Amino acid sequence: MSKPSDLVQGTLDMLLLKILALEPMNGFAVSQRLKQMSGDVLQVSDGSLYPALHKLEQEGWITAEWKTSEYGRRAKYYSLTRLGRRRLEKETDNWGRLSSAITRVIKLKEA
């Protein structure tokens, strides 16, 4: 089944947390936003989105509530918790360090 193979392990979590940090939204909206923001570079199938969201919910980083959507139907809206916000900060830090390290290596001039 579709796995986010193009994503670095664990980054999907961070992306989801980041998206939800902006505003609470439902699963469908998250999937739209993900595609739109990453410009279709990150291939995240809708199928792998829900397991990931539920995992974040279990960890207590996001919480869900049922609200009426813009289509006039009830949908499950996820929002970031205090724990989630802290988690996001940590992951962002890690990502920053990792990516800058990789960038430094990549930019080494060949002798």
Place this chain on the structure above:
Amino acid sequence: MRLEHWFTKLSFWLHLLLHRREVDQELDDEIGYHLEAKTEENIAKGMTPVEARRAACIELGGEEQVKEQVWAARPGTWLETFVQDVRFGLRILRKSPGFASVAILILALGVGANTAIFSIMNGLMLRPLPVRDPERLVELLHQYPGEPPFNGFSWDAYQILRDGNHVFSDLIVGSVNFFTVRADTLQPQTVFGGNVGGTFFQSLGLHAAPGRLIGPEDVRMGSPAPVAVVSWSFWKSRFDLDPGIIGKKIVVNDAPFTIIGVTQRGFYGISEQAQQDIWLPVSLGPSPGWGFGLLGQLKPGVSIEQARAEMAGLFQRAVNAPDAGPFVKKMKLRIEPAGRGVSTPLRETLSTPVIVLMVMVGLLLLLACANLTGLLLARAASRQHEMAVRACLGAGRARLIRQTLTESLLLSMMGTALGILLAYCGTRGLIRIFGSGRQIIGLPVHFETLSKPDWHVLLFTWAIAITTALLFGAVPAIRACRPISAQSLRETARSGESRSQRLFGKSLVVSQVAVSLVLLSSAALFVGYLSHLRSLNPGFRRDHLLLVSLDTAHSGYKDAQYARLSEQLVAKLETIPGVKSATLSIVSPMQGPGASASAFEHGHADDAHNILINNVAPNYFGTYDTPLLSGRYFSAQDRDKPLVAIMNQAAARECFGTENPIGKQLTLSHITLTEGEITYEVVGVVANAKYNDIQQPAPPTIYRDLFQDGSIGSELAVRTTIAPDAVAGTIRETVSSVLKTVPIVRIMTMNEQIDASIVPERLIATLSGWFGALGALLAAIGLYGLLAYTVTRRTHEIGVRMAMGATRSDVMGMVLRDAFWTVCAGLALGAPLAFWAKSMAASLIQDLPTKSPASILFGGGVMIMLGLIAAYIPARRAMGFDPLATLRYE
């Protein structure tokens, strides 16, 4: 932070657990919303509604699949799957109750046998004493060549060992004795107990429940304080946990003591088998005999080898003292670990049988596993279709393996549960065999402690359950692993197996035959040995001989009075109809250890021989039917004449060589429990008769005249002309009417007494017989299963053969030949193993007739016969096939 995190997780789990249906409904709604929103988006892009819905589903990757993934990510899913698997497995087993009950029964027998033997082994050899640092505890034993070791030392030896050693942090005095106790509220009774030194309880790290324990202040030179400590279980069973027990008077061996304390709960003394109930301070100072039981507590870091090396030297110094007897000089010191209790005759005699039996039940379990694998293999073949269907419906390979393993585990758990039940009953039976043994120092051994289950046993049993499940579950699991082909969907149970599968099935049966040959031939060996022991000529006639053992210790009669009364008793017994003659002695053959002495021709003290002695009434040899070789028997006229003795042939040869001993003067010294020398005139030589051990050659023995000697004969023997049991009642009445104050300890026939002396041999023979039979039966069932399956599979082929002109006997011959060669392959594989097992057994048990191949031939014969019987049923079925029907069937 961490705490908060866990709290959130926990509340989430609880929510999942308590609101399952809602949670699932929410997931449905969530996915449903996603699909709808996506569909609407697609419609907006210009797709038709049907197309739009389809595209949305494809992009999602299947509604159910996404739900599966979400579920899989949830905590506790594995448990849920497990419960599902178990329920499914139970359903499957219920659908084939025949298979399930056979499999469970086979397992139960295997597990039960293992658990029973292991729990005995655990109690006998593995369980540590509840004392401080049991691994540092050792016991000291002295051993005379050719005799069992004994934990007892003289005062001098104790002092030398105590003061000279550098390896023990403490040399503890502690023994296992038996005492007769009584109190105001307590009937006289005999219990195990011990005489202990002042450091015993302290060094073993034991505490008093109430009161205090014996300490150094209670143990003084000469006269110890008259205080006693009792065990917690004694306190509970005899005093009902009365707190007023402290200060109570108790009479032990006719001397008054004051109870000062109770040991902590769970302490049963220093022996696992003899439950000790009372401890008295030891009397320090010189005393006759070797009465000081010694335990050593190794200093930290000191190994038992170091202790052995140093103590051996010290012991040499002790036994080479100028006043030591000639036998003392030959004694050696042994130091053995005592953390699992001091060695008792029980452990000495039973550990070998238990190890042998443990090996046998291990093999039996292996056999049972092979058998079950065969059963499951046939089942897996018939379930191939089902597995293929399930794989097509989307079951992952790992999931299928888990399912089959769960089914195996289910079988093994049920088998184990039943096996534990069987083991419980089996252990009781084993203990009954143990209990039929001759009593060590007159008390039954406490076997309850042996059969007490503990976590060792439970762990062992569960380990077995899981191991067996993995062993016999592996094959179906591997089957489930195989790639699913379209063909397997079409296949039915009858269609072909690959060559390797057929070979595997056959090799399972071959290995079963091999293992059961090992079991059967060992069983034949042990059973044969037992019947050999039972038919040995002990030097007297063993049938129609009834033995009455009397407790003469507290009769109140004077010696002379007792002698007169017992003479009257013998005369009166001989008047009972059905009684031919009766006699009296101080020990009866095979009763247990007797008396010994150092014997030499008068004036030749340098040429002394260790010899067993017995004091017998004049008609002893007539009653026992031991022939006189030369000279004469004792007679009533000897009473006030010079002392006379009768030797057996072995003793005559030992002391006098080829000379005629009649009329020679023979001197005995160092007679058990007496001092000084006594000289006798030899008046007769009788044939050799066994004394204490039916398996050893008759030892040199000297008989003295019981009445001339003035000793108390407590062992009556009655030769009957009718069945001994028929006169036992009359004999009992007669004894009680003449010796009014002498209780009868027991009445048993000579054959029973001999049986009681060979408990280990009986144990091995009985159990190995059962295990061998069980193994052979399992192998036969395995063979039957294989052939029945093969014949079913080859129905079509057999039909073709018959259509082509094969006769019914051809078909039958074909099946029987198949069975015969399978069995023969098993025998060829098993024979070297059986030979090896035989030599192993011979190294553990002396005197086994290991030279002859009879036992292996017997085992082979039985297996071939069983194999043909097992093959006969499928062969008959194959013979009955109607060629037309079988061909149409396809």
